[in-house]
Amino acid sequence: xxxxxxxxxxxxxxxxxxxxxxxxxxxxxxxxxxxxxxxxxxxxxxxxxxxxxxxxxxxxxxxxxxxxxxxxxxxxxxxxxxxxxxxxxxxxxxxxxxxxxxxxxxxxxxxxxxxxxxxxxxxxxxxxxxxxxxxxxxxxxxxxxxxxxxxxxxxxxxxxxxxxxxxxxxxxxxxxxxxxxxxxxxxxxxxxxxxxxxxxxxxxxxxxxxxxxxxxxxxxxxxxxxxxxxxxxxxxxxxxxxxxxxxxxxxxxxxxxxxxxxxxxxxxxxxxxxxxxxxxxxxxxxxxxxxxxxxxxxxxxxxxxxxxxxxxxxxxxxxxxxxxxxxxxxxxxxxxxxxxxxxxxxxxxxxxxxxxxxxxxxxxxxxxxxxxxxxxxxxxxxxxxxxxxxxxxxxxxxxxxxxxxxxxxxxxxxxxxxxxxxxxxx
Ligand SMILES: *[C@@H]1O[C@H](CO)[C@@H](O)[C@H](O)[C@H]1NC(C)=O
Ligand SMILES: *[C@@H]1O[C@H](CO)[C@@H](O)[C@H](O)[C@H]1NC(C)=O
Ligand SMILES: *[C@@H]1O[C@H](CO)[C@@H](O)[C@H](O)[C@H]1NC(C)=O
Ligand SMILES: *[C@@H]1O[C@H](CO)[C@@H](O)[C@H](O)[C@H]1NC(C)=O
Ligand SMILES: *[C@@H]1O[C@H](CO)[C@@H](O)[C@H](O)[C@H]1NC(C)=O
Ligand SMILES: *[C@@H]1O[C@H](CO)[C@@H](O)[C@H](O)[C@H]1NC(C)=O
Ligand SMILES: *[C@@H]1O[C@H](CO)[C@@H](O)[C@H](O)[C@H]1NC(C)=O
Ligand SMILES: *[C@@H]1O[C@H](CO)[C@@H](O)[C@H](O)[C@H]1NC(C)=O
Ligand SMILES: *[C@@H]1O[C@H](CO)[C@@H](O)[C@H](O)[C@H]1NC(C)=O
Ligand SMILES: *[C@@H]1O[C@H](CO)[C@@H](O)[C@H](O)[C@H]1NC(C)=O
Numbered sequence: 001x002x003x004x005x006x007x008x009x010x011x012x013x014x015x016x017x018x019x020x021x022x023x024x025x026x027x028x029x030x031x032x033x034x035x036x037x038x039x040x041x042x043x044x045x046x047x048x049x050x051x052x053x054x055x056x057x058x059x060x061x062x063x064x065x066x067x068x069x070x071x072x073x074x075x076x077x078x079x080x081x082x083x084x085x086x087x088x089x090x091x092x093x094x095x096x097x098x099x100x101x102x103x104x105x106x107x108x109x110x111x112x113x114x115x116x117x118x119x120x121x122x123x124x125x126x127x128x129x130x131x132x133x134x135x136x137x138x139x140x141x142x143x144x145x146x147x148x149x150x151x152x153x154x155x156x157x158x159x160x161x162x163x164x165x166x167x168x169x170x171x172x173x174x175x176x177x178x179x180x181x182x183x184x185x186x187x188x189x190x191x192x193x194x195x196x197x198x199x200x201x202x203x204x205x206x207x208x209x210x211x212x213x214x215x216x217x218x219x220x221x222x223x224x225x226x227x228x229x230x231x232x233x234x235x236x237x238x239x240x241x242x243x244x245x246x247x248x249x250x251x252x253x254x255x256x257x258x259x260x261x262x263x264x265x266x267x268x269x270x271x272x273x274x275x276x277x278x279x280x281x282x283x284x285x286x287x288x289x290x291x292x293x294x295x296x297x298x299x300x301x302x303x304x305x306x307x308x309x310x311x312x313x314x315x316x317x318x319x320x321x322x323x324x325x326x327x328x329x330x331x332x333x334x335x336x337x338x339x340x341x342x343x344x345x346x347x348x349x350x351x352x353x354x355x356x357x358x359x360x361x362x363x364x365x366x367x368x369x370x371x372x373x374x375x376x377x378x379x380x381x382x383x384x385x386x387x388x389x390x391x392x393x394x395x396x397x398x399x400x401x402x403x404x405x406x407x408x409x410x411x412x413x414x415x416x417x418x419x420x421x422x423x424x425x426x
Contacts, residue, residue, distance in 0.1 A: 034109075035073060035087070035088050035109050035110060036057060036071060036072060036073050038104070038105065038106050038109045038110075039055060039073050039077070039080070039088075039105075040055060040057060041104045042102075042104045042105040043055050044104075045100050045101065045103065045104045046098055046099060046100040047099035047100055048097060048098075048099055051078070051093075051096045051097060051098070052077075052078060054076060054077050054078045055073070055077050055078065055080075057071050058071040058075075072086055073088060074086055074088070078093070079091060079092045079093040079096070080092075081115070083112055085112075087110075087111070087112040088110050088112065088113060089112050089113060089114045089115065090113070090114060090115040090116075090117075091105075091110075091113065091115070091116050091117070091118070092115055092116075092117040093117070093118055093121070094117050094118065094119045094120050094121075094141070095119070095120040095121070096121060097121065097122065098118065098121040098122065098123060099121070099122045099123070100123065100124070101123065101124055101125030102118075102123065102125065102127070102128050103125060103128070105128070106128075106130065107128060107130045107131055107133045107134050108130055108133050110134050111133070111134055111135075111136070112134070112136060113134035113136065113137055114136055114137060114138050114139065115137075115138065115139045116134075116137060116139065116140050116141070116142075117139065117141045118141070118142050118145065119141045119142065119143040119144050119145070119165065120143070120144045120145075121144075121145050122145065122146065123142070123145040123146065123147060124145070124146045124147065124148070125147065125148065125149075126147065126148060126149030126150075126152075127142065127147055127149065127151065127152055127166070127171070128152070129152045129154055130152075130154060131152055131154060131155060131158075132152065132153075132154025132155050132156065132157035132158055133154065133157070135157050135158060135159065135160070136160055137158050137160060137161055138160050138161060138162050138163075139161070139162060139163050140158065140161055140163065140164050140165070141163065141164075141165040142165070142166050142169065143165040143166060143167040143168050143169070143198065143200075144167065144168040144169075145168075145169055146169065146170060147166070147169040147170065147171055148169075148170045148171065148172070149171065149172065149173075150171065150172055150173030151166070151171060151173065151175070151176070151179065151204075153176055153178060153179070155179055155191065156176075156178050156179050156180075156189055156190050156191070157189075158191060159188075159189070159190070159191070159192050159193060160193055161191055161193060161194055162193055162194065162195045162196065163194075163195065163196040163198075164191065164194060164196070164197055164198070165196070165198040165199075166198070166199055166202065167198045167199060167200035167201055167202065167222070168200065168201045168202070169202055170202065170203055171199075171202045171203060171204060172202075172203045172204065172205075173204060173205075173206075174204065174205060174206030174207070175204065175206070175208060175209055175212070176209070177209035177210075177211045178190065179191060179211075180209060180211035180212055180214055180215060181211065181214040181215065181216075182211065182214070183211065183214050190211070190214075191215065192215075193217060194215050194217065194218060195217045195218060195219050195220070195241075196218075196219060196220040197215065197218060197220065197221050197222070197223075198220065198222040199222065199223050199226065200222050200223070200224050200225055200226075200246070201224070201225045201226070202225075202226050203226070203227060204223075204226045204227065204228065205226060205227030205228055205229065205251075206227075206228065206229065206230075207228070207229060207230035207231075208223070208228055208230065208232070208233050208236075209233070210233040210234075210235040211235075212233060212235065212236060213233055213234075213235020213236050213237070213238045213239060214235070214238075215239065216238070216239070216240070216241070217241060218239045218241065218242050219241050219242055219243050219244065219265075220242070220243070220244040221236075221239070221242060221244070221245050221246070222244065222246045223246065223247055223250065224246040224247065224248045224249050224250070224270065225248070225249040225250075226249075226250055227250065227251060228247070228250040228251065228252065229250065229251035229252065229253070230252065230253070230254075231252065231253065231254035231255075232247060232252050232254065232256065232257055232276075233257075234257040234259060236257065236260070237257050237258075237259030237260050237261075237262055237263065238259075238262075239263065240262065240263065240264070240265070241265055242263055242265060242266060243265045243266060243267045243268065243289070244266075244267065244268045245263070245266060245268070245269050245270070246268070246270040247270070247271050247274065248270040248271055248272045248273055248274065248294060249272070249273040249274075250273075250274055251274065251275060252271075252274040252275065252276055253274070253275040253276060253277065254276065254277065254278070255276065255277065255278035255279075255281070256271065256276060256278070256280060256281055256284070257281075258281045258283055259283070260281065260283065260284060260287075261281060261282075261283020261284060261285075261286040261287065262283075262286075263287060264286070264287065264288065264289065265289055266287050266289055266290060267289050267290060267291050267292065268290075268291065268292040268293075269284075269287070269290060269292070269293050269294070270292070270293075270294040271294065271295055271298065272294045272295060272296045272297050272298065273296070273297040273298075274297075274298055275298065275299060276298040276299065276300060277298070277299040277300065277301070278300065278301065279300065279301055280295070280300055389414075390415075393406075393411060393414055393415070396411075
């Protein structure tokens with residue numbers, strides 16, 4: 001009897017095993033065990049791994065070494081930094097030609113990550129939904145890649161992030177209000193510590209949530225060249241520390257909020273190429289720190305407040321139809337030229353550069369600080385020298401004190417001389 005039962009049960013178990021085993025072998029490969037393995041798996045997924053040649057697993061060398069060192073990404077791996085506990089705190093690989101996705105860079109394995117800088121690569125796919133898991137993150141720059149999809153809501157978890165830059169990607173969708181601090185219960189969720197938010201040249205659109213105005217530490221808000229629409233939220237007038245506000249090249253309509261006159265630290269306000277209307281509030285004349293103002297290609301009526309030029313002593317670029325009542329001094333023109341020349345060379349508005357000009361000139365500004373990082377550097381010394389003299393001329397035109405700027409005549413003579421030299425050298 002027992003034998004009979006065995007005879008029946010064994011085949012039954014075998015049959016069950018046949019049924020059960022394939023389903024367990026169909027399961028995903030076992031999850032990676034360490035930060036090292038996650039990083040190596042991500043490396044394996046990239047098209048060109050030569051730049052990451054320092055990312056190797058030395059574990060198999062241990063037997064060979066008299067002082068066996070545990071293999072760790074903290075041992076001189078390019079772009080990886082760690083804390084004393086041996087946990088990864090930084091993944092910083094800007095401008096390295098990385099090609100691939102972030103699919104295998106599982107952020108749940110990097111709870112201590114503080115810095116993530118992957119700007120200027122050729123990364124595609126979506127921004128991983130678990131990007132919000134390393135909740136200590138302070139710096140997050142994925143700019144100038146080819147990321148698509150929408151901004152993951154888990155970003156709202158990053159309450160420590162100071163700078164967030166997703167500029168120059170093909171991300172789509174709208175800015176979810178839940179990404180930002182909630183006015184009625186502030187200080188708990190959202191990007192509450194954000195100081196610099198840069199979303200330039202993306203495919204984001206829709207209305208700006210008024211919660212943006214709860215980012216009270218914000219100094220830079222760059223939302224230019226997107227598809228944002230609707231009115232500019234009045235709440236942006238609460239951003240008392242903001243110095244750089246770019247909303248240009250969107251679909252904004254309606255008036256400039258009157259309370260923008262409260263933004264006493266604003267140095268650079270750019271609203272050009274929108275559908276803004278109404279008169280420019282006279283409170284804008286209160287903005288005594290303004291050095292650059294860019295209002296063209298809107299539907300404003302009336303004149304710019306007289307004070308704008310008088311108080312700032314200067315301005316960036318102003319629509320001809322708005323400036324005709326003002327005395328356009330040559331020094332104002334030459335300033336605009338300076339801004340424009342630097343903008344062309346840098347590939348973006350010279351924002352912080354302008355506010356820091358004095359200290360930078362004192363330190364001796366380097367050409368590579370100014371040139372557009374997306375272009376290859378000058379190939380010959382002669383080209384580098386020519387660019388240097390244009391940079392120097394632009395910086396001269398941007399001096400804070402109008403009296404110490406060259407006249408437009410002198411500036412154009414200097415440019416002509418350079419062009420002449422170039423011709424005679426060829
Ligand atoms: C891979 O990267 C190296 C170093 O960055 C570069 O020299 C090489 O041209 C790249 N190869 C390909 C196929 O992209
Ligand atoms: C041991 O290390 C030496 C030098 O680092 C290397 O030349 C050798 O091939 C290694 N041997 C093994 C078995 O890995
Ligand atoms: C991070 O460090 C802690 C010790 O501080 C350790 O317990 C933990 O396993 C580490 N995490 C990872 C993912 O390596
Ligand atoms: C938010 O951060 C916590 C750790 O502080 C983490 O456990 C959680 O998974 C994160 N949530 C999201 C949606 O990323
Ligand atoms: C803000 O918080 C309040 C109460 O905590 C909640 O009722 C409301 O839905 C929140 N608003 C947003 C936009 O999250
Ligand atoms: C505004 O800036 C000043 C000076 O940098 C700083 O002391 C202050 O804490 C900032 N305020 C906020 C709300 O971030
Ligand atoms: C821009 O937004 C408008 C709605 O405001 C929409 O109709 C249009 O398709 C969007 N354009 C792009 C290029 O996303
Ligand atoms: C901001 O500006 C508005 C309108 O210009 C004014 O009524 C308000 O009192 C100002 N708020 C602060 C905090 O200065
Ligand atoms: C702001 O501008 C308005 C109108 O130009 C003026 O009445 C007001 O006193 C100014 N406020 C400050 C704080 O300068
Ligand atoms: C501008 O100057 C301040 C103070 O000198 C400095 O802390 C900051 O890093 C400078 N910013 C840039 C972009 O150079």
